[in-house]
Amino acid sequence: MKLCRLLLAAVVVTALTAVTAEQSLGNGDIKKAKHIIIVMLENHSFDNYFGALAYAPGTPYHTSSNGCSKNDHNCVDGLTCRVDSAGNLTCFNSNLDDNGSTVFVFHDGRRCAAPDLDHSWLGTHKEANFLNPNSALEETLSDGFVRVNDATEQVDNGVENATEDQTMGFYTQDDIPFYYNLASNFAINDRYFSPVLGGTFTNRAYFAAATSFGHLSTFDQFPPPGGYKPITGTIFDLLDRSGISWGDYFQDAPQGASFRPFGAPPNIDPHFIPLQFFFAQAAGSPQLPPLPQVAFVDPNFGLPGVPNGGIQNENDEHPPTDIQRGQAFVSQVLNAVRNGPFWQDSVIFITYDEHGGYYDHVAPPKAPQGGARTPDGISPGQCADLSNPPLSLLPGQGAECARNLSGTVDTSVGEAEALCPELSADPTGPYPDTCASFDQLGFRVPLMVVSPFAKQHYVSHTVADHTSLLAFIEKRFLSLDNPDERLHLTKRDLHADALAEHDCRPRIATCSRLHASLRVHAYFASRRMRQVAMPGV
Numbered sequence: 211m212k213l214c215r216l217l218l219a220a221v222v223v224t225a226l227t228a229v230t231a232e233q234s235l236g237n238g239d240i241k242k243a244k245h246i247i248i249v250m251l252e253n254h255s256f257d258n259y260f261g262a263l264a265y266a267p268g269t270p271y272h273t274s275s276n277g278c279s280k281n282d283h284n285c286v287d288g289l290t291c292r293v294d295s296a297g298n299l300t301c302f303n304s305n306l307d308d309n310g311s312t313v314f315v316f317h318d319g320r321r322c323a324a325p326d327l328d329h330s331w332l333g334t335h336k337e338a339n340f341l342n343p344n345s346a347l348e349e350t351l352s353d354g355f356v357r358v359n360d361a362t363e364q365v366d367n368g369v370e371n372a373t374e375d376q377t378m379g380f381y382t383q384d385d386i387p388f389y390y391n392l393a394s395n396f397a398i399n400d401r402y403f404s405p406v407l408g409g410t411f412t413n414r415a416y417f418a419a420a421t422s423f424g425h426l427s428t429f430d431q432f433p434p435p436g437g438y439k440p441i442t443g444t445i446f447d448l449l450d451r452s453g454i455s456w457g458d459y460f461q462d463a464p465q466g467a468s469f470r471p472f473g474a475p476p477n478i479d480p481h482f483i484p485l486q487f488f489f490a491q492a493a494g495s496p497q498l499p500p501l502p503q504v505a506f507v508d509p510n511f512g513l514p515g516v517p518n519g520g521i522q523n524e525n526d527e528h529p530p531t532d533i534q535r536g537q538a539f540v541s542q543v544l545n546a547v548r549n550g551p552f553w554q555d556s557v558i559f560i561t562y563d564e565h566g567g568y569y570d571h572v573a574p575p576k577a578p579q580g581g582a583r584t585p586d587g588i589s590p591g592q593c594a595d596l597s598n599p600p601l602s603l604l605p606g607q608g609a610e611c612a613r614n615l616s617g618t619v620d621t622s623v624g625e626a627e628a629l630c631p632e633l634s635a636d637p638t639g640p641y642p643d644t645c646a647s648f649d650q651l652g653f654r655v656p657l658m659v660v661s662p663f664a665k666q667h668y669v670s671h672t673v674a675d676h677t678s679l680l681a682f683i684e685k686r687f688l689s690l691d692n693p694d695e696r697l698h699l700t701k702r703d704l705h706a707d708a709l710a711e712h713d714c715r716p717r718i719a720t721c722s723r724l725h726a727s728l729r730v731h732a733y734f735a736s737r738r739m740r741q742v743a744m745p746g747v
Contacts, residue, residue, distance in 0.1 A: 240686045240710075243663060244555040247505045248679055249543055250417065250465070251536055252410070252528035253329070253566025256400060256654035257303075258380050259389065261289035261315070261571075263398075265299055266383040266390055270667040278400070283668050287400045287572060289315055289380060303571050305356040305378060309370065313356050315569060316372060318379025324530035327377050327567020328362045331426040331590070331625040334407040334653070335646055337567070338574070343629060346407060347650040350573035359567060378569050381533070388537040389658070392544075392560070397659040397711075399670040403574050404564040404652030405677060405702070411468070413564040413652060417676040418469055419444045420703035421586045422648070424593030424608060426625035429616040434609040437469040439596035441603070442586055442699045444469050445680050446481070452697065454687045455502035457481050459488040461510035462519040492546040501552045504683055507543055509536065529566065544660060557661040559679055565653035574651040575673055578705040584648045585702035589641035591626025591633060605638040651675050665711070674707045681708035 264273035264286040271286045278285035291301035303315045328337070335343035340354030355377040360366055364376050373379070383390040405416035411431035415422040419440045446466060449456045458464040458481055464472060470479035485508075491501045512524025512531065527536035540560060547553050579585045588594050593608030601607050612623045627634045630645030641647065657674070680703040681696075688697040698704040 240682075242555060243557045243661075243686055245501050245503060245505065245552050245557070246683055246686065247507060247543070247547065247556060247558045249507045249509070249540060249558070249560045250414070250676075251509055251540075251560070251562050252511075252526040253326075253564065253568075254527060254562050254656065255565035255568040255570040256402070256572070256656055257289055257315070257570045258565075258568035259386060259656045260286065260393060260398065260400070261303075261380045262291065262299060262301075262317070262382045263390065263393055264288050265291055265293050266394070267297065268394075270394055271669065278669070278671055280671050283665075283670070286398075286669050287671070289571070299382070301380075303569070305353060305375075305569065307370065307375070308357050308360045308366070311370065313375050313378050314372070315378045315380055317382055318373065318376065319381065319385045320379075321385065321532045321534055322530045323376055323379065323533075325363045325376070326529050327364070328358050329409045329564055329567045330428070331408040331412070332628045333358050333362065333567070334409070334565075335629055338407060338653075344644060344646045346574075346646060347576060352569065352571055352573065355567070355569045363567065376529075377567055386533060386537060388541055389656070392658050392660055393656075394667055396661070396666070397664040397668040397670065399657045399659075399672065399674060399709075400654070401572075401671050401673045402561070402654060402657035402678075403673070403675045404562075404655050405577070405675045406564075406648060407574065407646070407650060407652045408564070410563055413676065414465055415440075415468065416702065417563070417679065418446070418466065420677045420680055420699040420706075421584075421588065423586065423595055424588040424591060424606075424611065424622060426590055426622040427614065427616075427620050429614045429620045430610045430622055431468060432610070432615045433468050434597055436471050437467065438609060440469075440586075440699075441588075441594060441596055445683060445699065446470060448684070448688055448697050448699065449504060452688055454504060455499075456504040456506070457483045457488070457502045458506040458508065459483050459485045460508045461485050461525075462513045462516050462523070463508075463511060464506075465508050466506065489542070489546045492550045492552060494551040501550075501556075503687060509539055527562075554662055557659065557663055557682075559682075560656075560658040560660065561676070561679075562655040563676075565655060570653040572654050574653055577649050577651050577675075577702065578673065578707070579649070579701040580705050582649070582701050583641075585700035589626075589647060590630070590645075591623045592638060592641065593622055607638075659709075668711075670709075670711050672707050672709075672711060674709060677703040677706040678709050681706040684708075 264271045271284050273286055273288055278287050289301045289303050291299045301315045304312045307313050335346050336358045337354040338346035338350045340357055356375045359377045404413045406412045409428040411428050412422040412426055423440045458466040464482045471477050491498050509526035510523045511526050512521045513519035524531045525535035525539040527533050547556055592605035593611035595602050595608040597609040612621055614621055632642040684696040685708045
């Protein structure tokens with residue numbers, strides 16, 4: 211599902227507020243980073259985008275049939291393929307089809323791929339382990355991608371061929387050249403996972419709150435008035451309490467609207483800022499405050515019936531959106547920072563909310579949260595929050611849990627019971643030990659780290675997820691007197707890897723070369739983007 215928000219009238223922001231960025235310098239440590247910028251796009255797995263990275267012409271990377279050594283940072287754990295003399299790939303990762311035949315991964319160069327594949331709580335667990343989805347943590351087989359989507363999204367209609375199962379498709383350097391350029395020159399992570407085996411709202415909630423506080427359904431993304439109120443708060447709350455400047459820059463709707471007011475002024479959080487102000491601030495406009503210490507820069511989600519919305523403006527790369535629109539948007543963001551005064555002390559993270567139903571061959575590991583089954587004591591489908599205490603503190607009584615804008619059809623309670631039928635006997639009672647919980651990460655998604663601090667053509671193999679981005683923010687701006695301690699939200703961001711491999715040792719000499727490359731690919735992407743007729747446009 212796309213990130214959607216129930217919006218009111220047009221939003222006009224007439225004033226921006228920001229706290230002056232901290233000026234103290236560290237001695238080669240994370241405090242050299244003064245600005246953290248995060249761009250989160252939609253619905254692609256690591257194998258879907260970078261599974262073929264090690265086979266690209268001129269790539270600095272290689273792959274290994276036995277997996278990458280943890281100390282080999284030029285090795286990418288991607289697809290298993292053979293390259294012929296013409297550069298064509300024949301790959302061997304596979305899934306069973308519903309007729310018993312084998313479907314191998316294949317190059318699918320469609321820029322407007324459809325349909326929107328299954329990435330629900332139940333569907334994703336069955337993609338991980340088709341016959342025993344509640345055992346995905348103990349045994350991830352990645353064997354259900356074709357069969358799950360044949361039953362729900364990519365229905366065969368009696369026709370079978372080698373390239374009809376979109377879930378098994380992957381892109382190459384010919385399709386996403388700008389991202390391959392970034393991945394080859396800066397840093398990536400081939401052990402970066404979405405936080406949960408599930409859909410959009412669940413994973414984006416972890417990005418904001420280090421928990422989904424029991425929520426599973428993408429329909430829950432329509433928040434109650436004023437936004438959700440997690441018991442342990444959000445990263446926005448931590449930044450506010452610590453006086454750290456931040457902004458969520460949006461085109462049609464900010465992702466933070468799940469947790470903060472987003473209506474017509476004055477009923478809008480002042481941190482929700484139209485995207486054009488990011489470009490002006492990144493350029494150092496003297497009429498505006500400086501770039502905030504933390505910037506969330508959102509794509510256009512294509513929301514219908516809102517200012518700047520609609521699929522004709524969508525650039526979040528959510529199928530069937532043209533993926534080159536996303537490249538053009540990201541190149542705009544990177545060039546704005548690179549050409550401005552804040553580049554030398556900025557770190558830009560580019561990632562995706564979840565796998566979008568696309569195949570990935572790596573088994574998601576146990577979630578790093580101190581051995582607990584949940585990050586905050588709230589189990590799947592037993593939502594709890596501060597929306598209406600003390601009632602909303604009880605299991606299943608949180609906002610939008612048993613009823614949302616879909617009614618009672620596609621709810622978190624319903625999703626939980628679909629995967630765990632035992633729960634239906636007592637939905638608010640003890641969560642069954644035999645059922646999947648929030649103790650496993652989701653499938654891998656791409657992560658690119660673009661910065662003068664990023665290591666050149668470097669592949670990290672350290673397990674991380676979206677709460678690692680929170681941990682990076684916390685380590686940089688929310689550390690306590692003991693440098694090993696920091697403010698945090700739940701057990702998930704407390705135990706998450708803080709991406710320490712990106713250690714803020716500048717390599718400015720490399721960046722001048724990349725600057726030219728960024729401009730070339732921005733022009734390339736924008737030129738070709740205009741030639742595409744979007745479905746329904």
